[in-house]
Amino acid sequence: MSDRFLVTGGASLQGKVSVVGAKNSVLKLMAAALLAEGATVLTNCPEIADVPLMADVLRGLGATVTLDGDTVVVDTPAEPKFHADFDAVKQFRASVCVLGPLLARCHRAVVALPGGDAIGSRPLDMHQAGLRALGANSAIEHGCVVAQADSLKGAPIALEFPSVGATENILMAAVLATGVTTIDNAAREPEIVDLCDMLVQMGAEISGAGTSTLTVTGVQRLSPTTHRVVGDRIVAATWGIAAAMTRGDVEVTGVDPAHLQLVLHKLADAGAVVTRLDNGFRVTQRERPTAVNFSTLPFPGFPTDLQPMAIGLAAVAEGMSVITENVFEARFRFVEEMVRLGADARTDGHHAVIRGIPQLSSAPVWSSDIRAGAGLVLAGLVADGVTEVHDVFHIDRGYPAFVEKLSGLGADIRRVAG
Known part of the structure; x- marks a missing residue:
């Protein structure tokens, strides 16, 4: 009991x-650390149950994660693994946000369908449609989201609804794609702005954070950074x-x-x-x-x-x-x-x-x-x-x-x- x-x-x-830092931001920032080889440091992190759960997901992908009070350090290897297994992912919804970073870094991703709160349907259709627009193949197979792309290319993407999760996954895939991606009807939440701020610190080229249109010019590589999580x-x-x-x-x-x-x-x-x-x-x-x-x-x-x-x-x-x-x-x-x-x-x-x-x-x-x-x-x-x-x-x-x-x-x- x-x-x-x-x-x-x-x-x-x-x-x-x-x-302290937002639950709805820190988990996505931890996932974004997969985009750069080396140690990304997050401060002002909340000491909540979902943070060690996300740490377990990242460890399963080959990262070294240390938790020390309100500080989280994610040390990402040169070649992360691309398969986020069911046991780690099933416990909370935010785990699906590793999909975009894995596709960008590894050109393939297998992420078990996530669990989370019982608050209604939250399908991944928009996530997959956005990744397909960038040139990926994506499908649900054996309880997993499976995505693969030899290369990602920038594209115009219009979301049917300003989904936070879809905006995040598409954004994190687009930062390492070739060319320019525009995300129309993007989510405008402060946590999206926080993610954009950290990605820019890592070397990404993003404009429009906090508006309904995000413009992302892909770069070849990102670097680890230190970032304070938004309240x-x-x-x-x-x-x-x-x-x-x-x-x-x-x-x-x-x-x-x-x-x-x-x-x-x-x-x-x-x-x-x-x-x-x-x-x-x-x-x-x-x-x-x-x-x-x-x-x-x-x-x-x-x-x-x-x-x-x-x-x-x-x-x-x-x-x-x-x-x-x-x-x-x-x-x-x-x-x-x-x-x-x-x-x-x-x-x-x-x-x-x-x-x-x-x-x-x-x-x-x-x-x-x-x-x-x-x-x-x-x-x-x-x-x-x-x-x-x-x-x-x-x-x-x-x-x-x-x-x-x-x-x-x-x-x-x-x-x-x-």
Whole structure:
């Protein structure tokens, strides 16, 4: 049996909390280290469960990986292996981001279909279509993505949807291709910009980072570098929403508030006083939050990763909220767990309708993914009695020192083994 959290509601979160590097960036940066022979050093890395998992994937490809606190060193050999096996890859989704680097370096890649959170269909069609446009053959064979190309050549590529994963894999393949690649309708997330920044430091030629069109001029080789991982906007926003839900006062540092403009705007709409700082923000909520509607969209829209926290906020807000999920269709399974906690919520297709109540009621609940787990803990903070949150290994994959950070803000939470 996995560990569980016991969360006693009633505390108003107060104080300061810092965030480190983003889960949604560090794993891709580790994969990008495969593009250059030698030792790439990443700093400000989160100490979360997915980092050693990615290290195991890279070790299986011949790299030497050392983890020391918030520093990760990936030493890539002259000839990496090209087969990422099932045992290493099956545990988390981000492992598929080795596909582009392996194709660029080895001209072939065999990557087992990845596992990860149960939040809905995330097919690899756009990944494969982009790689085919660069001249690769790609297919699904025996549970693996198999890609091969004698050489990669730049090409115009238009994505049907601004997929983060597809943008990353195509980008990392294109940096060593011959000629110019344009990626239209590219993802614009800050983590994509972070990847572009590191690739440029390694010697890549990329323009348009942070816009919907990336232009990549291929180079013959890249060199290892040292890079600081961008702050985790999702973790930072989790603490901000927790402050609003518990009518608290929390200062969050270690993140660029420009990466959370819409989120902070929504918190202000809910009645919070939001102060933007040079390296973070402060959220102060004195009264019960006011209901606000949310609609998840790719950046700069409201992040799908924060949808469970938005539902938690709506559950205790005054009035009715409508949350629309436009990215991952299965994320609303979280609502079933919120109903266990007494939330007045129902779903209809891509929409969830929540009528806020003053306080939730404690109950045993189960995490289905990283963000759902964090959202359930936040809900437990505004419930009566003690809420048991099970399967918290999901939370360990995305939130470093989760219990310690919340306890430092005054939450009554403890971890229980088994």
